[in-house]
Amino acid sequence: MDDGFILNIVEPSAQSVRRTGKAKGGRWTDSPRPVKKARKVGPTHPSEHERLARPTNTSRPVQVVSSLFTYNPEVEVAEAPALSSVIVKPSNAPLTDKSAFSGLGLDPLIVAHLETKMHISNPTSIQREALPPLLSTSSEDTFDRDVFIQSQTGSGKTLSYLLPILQDLLPFGSLSYIDRSIGTLAIVIVPTRELAKQISDVLEVLLTLRLRPQNEGADDASPSARLTRWLVSGLLIGGENRTHEKSRLRKGLPILVSTPGRLLDHLQNTSSFNVGKCRWLVLDEADRLMELGFEESIKGILQALEGRRKLAVQAVEEGKSAEVGGWNWEKRRRTVLCSATMREDVQHLAGTALVKPILVKATELDKPSDVAGSTGDALTKPDVVLATGEKFTPPSQLSQKYIVAPLKLRLVALIALLRLLLAQSQSRQGTKIIVFLSCTDSVDYHWKLLGTSSIDGSSESPEWSSDDEGEGEGDDSPEDKSKKDVAEKISLSSPLLPQTSIYRLHGSLPLKTRLASLKGFASARTKSKDPNSKTNVFSSSILLCTSVASRGLDLPLVRAVVQYDLPTEGGATEYVHRVGRTARVGRGGEAWAFVSPSEQEWVRWIETRIQDKDTSVSETGRRPSLVPASVESVMRGGFGGKGNGYEERATQVQLAFERWVLKQKENGELARRAFQSHMRAYATHPADEKHIFHVRNLHLGHLAKAFALREAPGHLAQQGAGGNSRKLHNTHNTRNNQTHSASSKSKSKSNPIAPVAKPAWRNSHGDTEHDATAERRMQEVVRRQGRLLKQDGVLVARGTAEFQIGGGYDLERLFPQ
Numbered sequence: 001m002d003d004g005f006i007l008n009i010v011e012p013s014a015q016s017v018r019r020t021g022k023a024k025g026g027r028w029t030d031s032p033r034p035v036k037k038a039r040k041v042g043p044t045h046p047s048e049h050e051r052l053a054r055p056t057n058t059s060r061p062v063q064v065v066s067s068l069f070t071y072n073p074e075v076e077v078a079e080a081p082a083l084s085s086v087i088v089k090p091s092n093a094p095l096t097d098k099s100a101f102s103g104l105g106l107d108p109l110i111v112a113h114l115e116t117k118m119h120i121s122n123p124t125s126i127q128r129e130a131l132p133p134l135l136s137t138s139s140e141d142t143f144d145r146d147v148f149i150q151s152q153t154g155s156g157k158t159l160s161y162l163l164p165i166l167q168d169l170l171p172f173g174s175l176s177y178i179d180r181s182i183g184t185l186a187i188v189i190v191p192t193r194e195l196a197k198q199i200s201d202v203l204e205v206l207l208t209l210r211l212r213p214q215n216e217g218a219d220d221a222s223p224s225a226r227l228t229r230w231l232v233s234g235l236l237i238g239g240e241n242r243t244h245e246k247s248r249l250r251k252g253l254p255i256l257v258s259t260p261g262r263l264l265d266h267l268q269n270t271s272s273f274n275v276g277k278c279r280w281l282v283l284d285e286a287d288r289l290m291e292l293g294f295e296e297s298i299k300g301i302l303q304a305l306e307g308r309r310k311l312a313v314q315a316v317e318e319g320k321s322a323e324v325g326g327w328n329w330e331k332r333r334r335t336v337l338c339s340a341t342m343r344e345d346v347q348h349l350a351g352t353a354l355v356k357p358i359l360v361k362a363t364e365l366d367k368p369s370d371v372a373g374s375t376g377d378a379l380t381k382p383d384v385v386l387a388t389g390e391k392f393t394p395p396s397q398l399s400q401k402y403i404v405a406p407l408k409l410r411l412v413a414l415i416a417l418l419r420l421l422l423a424q425s426q427s428r429q430g431t432k433i434i435v436f437l438s439c440t441d442s443v444d445y446h447w448k449l450l451g452t453s454s455i456d457g458s459s460e461s462p463e464w465s466s467d468d469e470g471e472g473e474g475d476d477s478p479e480d481k482s483k484k485d486v487a488e489k490i491s492l493s494s495p496l497l498p499q500t501s502i503y504r505l506h507g508s509l510p511l512k513t514r515l516a517s518l519k520g521f522a523s524a525r526t527k528s529k530d531p532n533s534k535t536n537v538f539s540s541s542i543l544l545c546t547s548v549a550s551r552g553l554d555l556p557l558v559r560a561v562v563q564y565d566l567p568t569e570g571g572a573t574e575y576v577h578r579v580g581r582t583a584r585v586g587r588g589g590e591a592w593a594f595v596s597p598s599e600q601e602w603v604r605w606i607e608t609r610i611q612d613k614d615t616s617v618s619e620t621g622r623r624p625s626l627v628p629a630s631v632e633s634v635m636r637g638g639f640g641g642k643g644n645g646y647e648e649r650a651t652q653v654q655l656a657f658e659r660w661v662l663k664q665k666e667n668g669e670l671a672r673r674a675f676q677s678h679m680r681a682y683a684t685h686p687a688d689e690k691h692i693f694h695v696r697n698l699h700l701g702h703l704a705k706a707f708a709l710r711e712a713p714g715h716l717a718q719q720g721a722g723g724n725s726r727k728l729h730n731t732h733n734t735r736n737n738q739t740h741s742a743s744s745k746s747k748s749k750s751n752p753i754a755p756v757a758k759p760a761w762r763n764s765h766g767d768t769e770h771d772a773t774a775e776r777r778m779q780e781v782v783r784r785q786g787r788l789l790k791q792d793g794v795l796v797a798r799g800t801a802e803f804q805i806g807g808g809y810d811l812e813r814l815f816p817q
């Protein structure tokens with residue numbers, strides 16, 4: 001992980017991926033071997049790998065398996081941009097000029113606490129812009145106006161609204177009567193439970209300030225009570241015990257962090273929820289709130305807040321209230337809305353929720369602040385079109401790369417990349433990597449596959465991590481116990497990824513597991529002894545997740561984000577959110593995207609959407625968007641071996657996975673379910689991305705390999721996207737594989753980047769009517785399920801990317817016999 005500036009040195013394509021880890025003794029799986037010369041992925045003689053395909057258990061029927069390295073479409077790696085030594089200025093770093101927090105109007109007590117306890121001394125650009133209007137107490141200019149905050153990922157938005165809330169509430173601490181029974185004065189609404197927990201944790205740190213009035217010394221004989229003693233924060237999220245929440249609300253929670261559904265629920269059903277004096281409402285990740293269908297819930301919340309306020313005022317006026325002291329009922333509630341984008345639905349929400357809003361955006365680094373200037377008026381009229389045409393861009397210091405991986409090679413290339421990334425920084429403080437997959441079933445499957453398979457097939461349970469949730473030993477059989485163990489584990493580990501804990505996160509896991517996974521992933525940094533090197537190394541962690549982890553999560557020191565599956569919804573915005581889990585507050589980071597040969601156009605597509613038009617490489621040192629890395633260089637770096645020895649090692653890994661799938665019925669079921677769910681998720685790419693992502697373009701037999709399956713699951717293979725039955729999809733069928741190779745080669749030569757409208761592996765009758773109908777029906781089912789998930793106001797972050805197979809019933813209906 002780079003902590004400071006990064007040199008904009010672009011790696012030269014095929015030889016681009018260098019490994020820095022040293023080869024050690026022991027098995028090759030322990031660490032990557034040195035990189036030798038590059039070879040092209042293309043047809044090679046399959047017999048070597050077919051030889052390796054024999055299962056270790058020779059009592060089983062011998063199955064001939066197609067080689068990983070034959071009959072793949074030839075991939076031409078695009079030329080990497082020329083080397084540049086321009087220093088890239090991080091775009092989301094704290095400012096280096098003299099813009100200290102105190103100059104922005106922040107209370108010296110808070111400034112001191114930020115510095116001494118949180119080691120935060122300079123504001124980021126968005127904080128410099130947002131704090132003055134939010135802290136303003138003058139009756140002119142920005143006072144009382146609502147605020148729309150738009151900024152890059154990892155730029156410190158959370159503090160830009162939490163600090164003003166804290167400063168606003170702090171003076172109440174000196175009132176004699178104040179205690180938590182005052183009720184709720186500030187509410188932060190976020191789309192996911194994980195994000196709610198994270199913000200609540202930041203709040204806790206702020207509220208543990210031992211803030212005392214300024215004139216009081218630390219060693220004062222009888223110091224006054226700390227000003228934040230009454231400021232208790234609360235977390236309201238689905239999955240928690242409602243009764244317990246009710247009793248906490250009754251006692252009073254001056255600051256609340258909540259997901260929308262649960263908040264609305266309490267506003268409607270908990271009479272003791274005292275919210276009549278609420279002074280702040282924050283809608284964080286507003287675009288995600290909209291995507292998840294929370295618009296109605298938010299409208300309900302706004303109405304309920306108004307209603308409760310009116311009732312409270314009325315009670316005071318009628319003398320029915322037990323209120324003490326003079327509360328300023330004139331002061332209206334301020335609303336802050338944070339959103340990465342200004343899409344139409346977000347503008348609509350802004351129109352509903354904000355009054356005379358000010359638009360606050362991060363200005364260019366180290367330029368003087370222009371608060372409430374030209375940007376400030378953009379939102380004053382509700383009808384003003386807010387979309388400024390500006391793009392939501394990733395942090396400038398982020399290094400973005402992509403690998404065009406033939407479908408068959410995806411799984412082994414992922415392992416190689418993870419090994420490479422882990423090896424590159426093993427000696428430092430432990431590496432954190434986030435891997436995005438398309439759906440929950442795929443996350444579960446890959447987690448279990450990685451964590452319970454072994455390279456020689458000897459044991460089902462390699463190194464268990466101590467990090468588990470399970471309690472007590474039962475009377476289970478060893479096999480049952482092993483299954484139960486896995487189900488209860490928070491992290492697993494794999495001999496292929498030494499000293500690394502593997503976590504998972506998706507919306508279908510119980511809340512307790514989700515939070516424990518995040519906690520484990522974020523804190524895995526303990527030193528451990530490497531038996532080979534006899535030196536201390538830090539353990540690393542990998543998080544396999546769906547898009548539920550893409551928004552807002554601030555996990556410390558994530559070195560790389562790998563998009564094994566590209567986003568099926570949310571397009572470029574979702575891509576930027578995902579990669580934004582690294583390269584935060586000025587730190588370095590890498591983003592890797594897996595692109596299949598038929599998806600290569602995506603690279604240009606995403607670049608045009610995330611590149612800042614006004615900035616060019618030469619003038620500002622901004623990185624070029626996405627840099628190619630060849631799949632063979634990644635595999636050579638990750639698996640090592642002499643010459644093309646990496647092919648043999650990759651094959652061993654693939655076969656170990658395939659044997660694991662064959663070993664137990666339930667493993668095979670997991671694999672097939674993951675494959676099918678992945679296909680469904682893939683079919684949900686919106687219409688304007690269909691020219692890039694279309695199930696028609698996928699060779700299902702090859703894709704099956706990426707799930708360690710030796711053939712595509714029945715229905716899909718026979719009647720699915722391939723159109724021409726098992727013959728074409730059967731990876732055993734050499735003749736068809738050869739056809740594929742020859743024609744895909746000629747196609748890739750003529751135009752390697754062009755989307756393959758009718759892939760070469762299909763026969764001449766590939767585009768059958770049945771095929772089109774089946775796809776339409778698949779999409780319909782998928783969309784319908786997506787809508788259902790969003791309609792019922794369920795709180796989990798579960799869009800269509802959180803795909804469930806639902807017992808496979810719908811999938812079977814897609815392809816009737």
Ligand SMILES: Nc1ncnc2c1ncn2[C@@H]1O[C@H](COP(=O)(O)OP(=O)(O)OP(=O)(O)O)[C@@H](O)[C@H]1O
Pocket residue numbers: 094119120121122123124127151152153154155156157158159551552553554580581584585
């Ligand atoms: N001024 C600062 N100096 C140093 N670190 C900061 C500063 N402000 C915030 N941070 C830290 O930066 C990290 C990212 O902050 P935060 O999560 O608020 O970013 P964000 O803009 O909300 O990101 P995202 O858009 O991904 O949600 C946090 O760990 C926070 O503690």
